[in-house]
Amino acid sequence: xxxxxxxxxxxxxxxxxxxxxxxxxxxxxxxxxxxxxxxxxxxxxxxxxxxxxxxxxxxxxxxxxxxxxxxxxxxxxxxxxxxxxxxxxxxxxxxxxxxxxxxxxxxxxxxxxxxxxxxxxxxxxxxxxxxxxxxxxxxxxxxxxxxxxxxxxxxxxxxxxxxxxxxxxxxxxxxxxxxxxxx
Amino acid sequence: xxxxxxxxxxxxxxxxxxxxxxxxxxxxxxxxxxxxxxxxxxxxxxxxxxxxxxxxxxxxxxxxxxxxxxxxxxxxxxxxxxxxxxxxxxxxxxxxxxxxxxxxxxxxxxxxxxxxxxxxxxxxxxxxxxxxxxxxxxxxxxxxxxxxxxxxxxxxxxxxxxxxxxxxxxxxxxxxxxxxxxxxxxxxxxxxxxxxxxxxxxxxxxxxxxxxxxxxxxxxxxxxxxxxxxxxxxxxxxxxxxxxxxxxxxxxxxxxxxxxxxxxxxxxxxxxxxxxxxxxxxxxxxxxxxxxxxxxxxxxxxxxxxxxxxxxxxxxxxxxxxxxxxxxxxxxxxxxxxxxxxxxxxxxxxxxxxxxxxxxxxxxxxxxxxxxxxxxxxxxxxxxxxxxxxxxxxxxxxxxxxxxxxxxxxxxxxxxxxxxxxxxxxxxxxxxxxxxxxxxxxxxxxxxxxxxxxxxxxxxxxxxxxxxxxxxxxxxxxxxxxxxxxxxxxxxxxxxxxxxxxxxxxxxxxxxxxxxxxxxxxxxxxxxxxxxxxxxxxxxxxxxxxxxxxxxxxxxxxxxxxxxxxxxxxxxxxxxxxxxxxxxxxxxxxxxxxxxxxxxxxxxxxxxxxxxx
Numbered sequence: 001x002x003x004x005x006x007x008x009x010x011x012x013x014x015x016x017x018x019x020x021x022x023x024x025x026x027x028x029x030x031x032x033x034x035x036x037x038x039x040x041x042x043x044x045x046x047x048x049x050x051x052x053x054x055x056x057x058x059x060x061x062x063x064x065x066x067x068x069x070x071x072x073x074x075x076x077x078x079x080x081x082x083x084x085x086x087x088x089x090x091x092x093x094x095x096x097x098x099x100x101x102x103x104x105x106x107x108x109x110x111x112x113x114x115x116x117x118x119x120x121x122x123x124x125x126x127x128x129x130x131x132x133x134x135x136x137x138x139x140x141x142x143x144x145x146x147x148x149x150x151x152x153x154x155x156x157x158x159x160x161x162x163x164x165x166x167x168x169x170x171x172x173x174x175x176x177x178x179x180x181x182x183x
Numbered sequence: 184x185x186x187x188x189x190x191x192x193x194x195x196x197x198x199x200x201x202x203x204x205x206x207x208x209x210x211x212x213x214x215x216x217x218x219x220x221x222x223x224x225x226x227x228x229x230x231x232x233x234x235x236x237x238x239x240x241x242x243x244x245x246x247x248x249x250x251x252x253x254x255x256x257x258x259x260x261x262x263x264x265x266x267x268x269x270x271x272x273x274x275x276x277x278x279x280x281x282x283x284x285x286x287x288x289x290x291x292x293x294x295x296x297x298x299x300x301x302x303x304x305x306x307x308x309x310x311x312x313x314x315x316x317x318x319x320x321x322x323x324x325x326x327x328x329x330x331x332x333x334x335x336x337x338x339x340x341x342x343x344x345x346x347x348x349x350x351x352x353x354x355x356x357x358x359x360x361x362x363x364x365x366x367x368x369x370x371x372x373x374x375x376x377x378x379x380x381x382x383x384x385x386x387x388x389x390x391x392x393x394x395x396x397x398x399x400x401x402x403x404x405x406x407x408x409x410x411x412x413x414x415x416x417x418x419x420x421x422x423x424x425x426x427x428x429x430x431x432x433x434x435x436x437x438x439x440x441x442x443x444x445x446x447x448x449x450x451x452x453x454x455x456x457x458x459x460x461x462x463x464x465x466x467x468x469x470x471x472x473x474x475x476x477x478x479x480x481x482x483x484x485x486x487x488x489x490x491x492x493x494x495x496x497x498x499x500x501x502x503x504x505x506x507x508x509x510x511x512x513x514x515x516x517x518x519x520x521x522x523x524x525x526x527x528x529x530x531x532x533x534x535x536x537x538x539x540x541x542x543x544x545x546x547x548x549x550x551x552x553x554x555x556x557x558x559x560x561x562x563x564x565x566x567x568x569x570x571x572x573x574x575x576x577x578x579x580x581x582x583x584x585x586x587x588x589x590x591x592x593x594x595x596x597x598x599x600x601x602x603x604x605x606x607x608x609x610x611x612x613x614x615x616x617x618x619x620x621x622x623x624x625x626x627x628x629x630x631x632x633x634x635x636x637x638x639x640x641x642x643x644x645x646x647x648x649x650x651x652x653x654x655x656x657x658x659x660x661x662x663x664x665x666x667x668x669x670x671x672x673x674x675x676x677x678x679x680x681x682x683x684x685x686x687x688x689x690x691x692x693x694x695x696x697x698x699x700x701x702x703x704x705x706x707x708x709x710x711x712x713x714x715x716x717x718x719x720x721x722x723x724x725x726x727x728x729x730x731x732x733x734x735x736x737x738x739x740x741x742x743x744x745x746x747x748x749x750x751x752x753x754x755x756x757x758x759x760x761x762x763x764x765x766x767x768x769x770x771x772x773x774x775x776x777x778x779x780x781x782x783x784x785x786x787x788x789x790x791x792x793x794x795x796x
Binding site for chain 1: 228232252255276494496504508
């Protein structure tokens with residue numbers, strides 16, 4: 001890890017240390033003040049380093065491809081596009097079997113999905129410092145420092161592997177299901 | 184010529200193809216580097232996936248159905264005809280452009296296998312292909328897939344073991360070998376599928392296999408795939424103190440398989456829906472068959488489930504309103520499958536056959552009796568004497584046995600993924616054995632029912648190099664040509680025909696039979712046709728033996744053979760006396776030659792596959 005890009009935890013420690021020093025050390029506080037005032041000026045071409053947090057556009061291709069597969073095998077789009085309020089639960093249940101069986105086949109065939117946490121839901125567990133905040137979300141009384149103790153409410157899912165069919169260059173992924181015309 | 188690196192096994196099945204390989208360089212006594220090869224194929228328009236199986240379907244698309252881009256394969260080809268999963272899917276919507284079961288057509292004696300006749304139901308404008316071309320297109324796809332994954336070791340330079348049903352007749356074997364040669368597979372060997380299944384069992388059992396079978400064992404291999412049923416008997420004998428396997432008998436060609444079972448269930452459900460007033464269109468029947476297969480697998484593998492819902496989706500985008508819902512019960516499955524395909528019958532039961540109508544529509548000769556157990560009873564009954572002449576089997580060939588008593592059974596084929604069907608078959612067989620005071624047959628545990636044949640074939644390619652036990656056996660039939668007997672002509676009566684044995688039972692690969700003393704006349708420059716016969720039970724006939732009469736179940740008429748003598752150095756129309764010599768090639772096909780009295784030359788006699796019988 002390079003010094004010019006300290007990690008989140010390094011920055012957190014640094015921030016906490018700086019916080020105390022600014023409160024207790026007057027000259028240091030003055031330098032920080034100066035530094036903060038100068039930042040926009042000094043951040044000329046030389047200090048372009050810290051990249052602005054950016055959002056990236058995701059390519060819709062794989063999403064459309066997966067949707068097409070879910071439609072093809074499990075009539076997923078048909079199901080979602082239908083007005084379910086007009087039907088009895090028995091009718092919807094019948095259709096849900098088609099959707100469930102087909103979509104499950106797709107999910108199991110093209111992806112390998114595992115729970116994020118192996119523990120059973122409902123058990124108490126401890127999260128040590130440095131846990132993956134992207135894979136575990138804290139809820140409720142979120143205060144204090146790790147290790148955190150809490151109850152596993154949902155095990156989470158993680159796609160361990162994804163292997164979608166390769167596509168030919170000219171293939172139009174926006175067609176989720178072609179119209180069918182019987183001659 | 185480059186060195187052979189892999190032994191490749193290809194299961195060219197009726198409903199799907201599988202390819203496996205053994206890396207000869209990376210394998211030694213302790214460690215075998217073998218596995219299934221992934222087959223990239225179109226799974227949707229413009230979408231390519233690796234699958235372990237290539238569905239044996241060929242789709243002949245209309246120009247407006249698929250753009251060239253939609254047919255792009257990983258190796259850059261855009262073939263005009265689609266092979267594999269996409270062909271299967273498109274064919275389920277447009278059957279008139281689908282070629283299926285090409286393998287069954289390849290051994291259909293009623294049609295010309297080189298003529299463009301498939302798809303049979305196709306209208307005029309659909310381009311047609313021959314059964315031979317269809318088989319070639321599957322092999323060509325497999326070859327391209329292999330070459331794509333192994334650019335340094337092209338398939339044409341590897342040893343290829345191609346499996347055929349044990350019941351394939353000489354002409355069908357020859358056509359299979361011809362298809363392989365046409366796509367450039369030059370190091371080719373044919374292997375019978377039940378043998379491949381047993382090789383796979385040996386491969387999977389490792390050194391343990393020698394402990395699981397004993398001298399005197401007779402292993403029955405029951406191979407029930409998607410479209411065909413194939414039986415073989417393999418005896419365990421001893422040679423120089425080591426166990427040896429000898430294939431002693433093979434069954435008839437029976438077009439009966441798992442697809443028939445799914446179809447039977449679909450008809451049950453269809454009748455049930457019809458009672459509720461719902462009529463299904465062909466598209467829905469397809470969906471129903473699919474749903475039934477799924478429901479069948481659940482019902483047959485989970486004994487606690489009494490019924491599984493079967494849903495037939497509507498074709499339009501209105502899924503909820505148009506979906507038909509019913510259920511498949513345990514009783515229905517039991518009745519349709521156990522009762523229809525695996526009934527409890529006596530060992531003396533025989534398949535029912537009714538005379539076919541004189542003008543049958545052009546179609547495959549499907550088995551008329553769906554009862555697998557009756558076909559099995561007929562096979563074992565016919566082969567009661569199969570081990571009589573084998574050393575070490577004197578005690579087991581009981582005098583009062585009405586059928587051959589197997590001591591172990593190996594099941595293969597997707598049908599047996601349902602444990603109750605396997606158990607039922609074994610129970611019925613053991614019932615027959617029990618009735619004759621014989622001990623029950625053991626079940627040889629095998630796995631990989633779908634992939635075993637290809638893996639076993641690749642393993643055979645490996646053991647052929649002297650690195651493991653081989654199954655001996657040679658040809659499973661003795662062969663005869665029809666000659667007119669020398670009796671005074673009676674007006675209005677055809678001269679009776681006699682069968683002259685030209686190839687004895689059990690000819691090994693790479694050997695040839697001696698010349699029979701009898702000569703036949705060939706007319707120079709004109710094709711001369713002979714009737715041709717085979718017997719799977721007359722094990723003792725020698726070359727030159729003449730059968731004046733025979734029982735119909737003993738000798739079966741095969742397709743005619745034809746010889747044309749070139750006119751070189753002879754007068755057209757001249758009659759040249761020749762003798763007929765049979766040989767089994769290294770590939771495993773039967774080769775017949777006409778050998779004249781003088782001179783070193785000989786002429787190949789062709790199997791007539793034009794279906795004019």
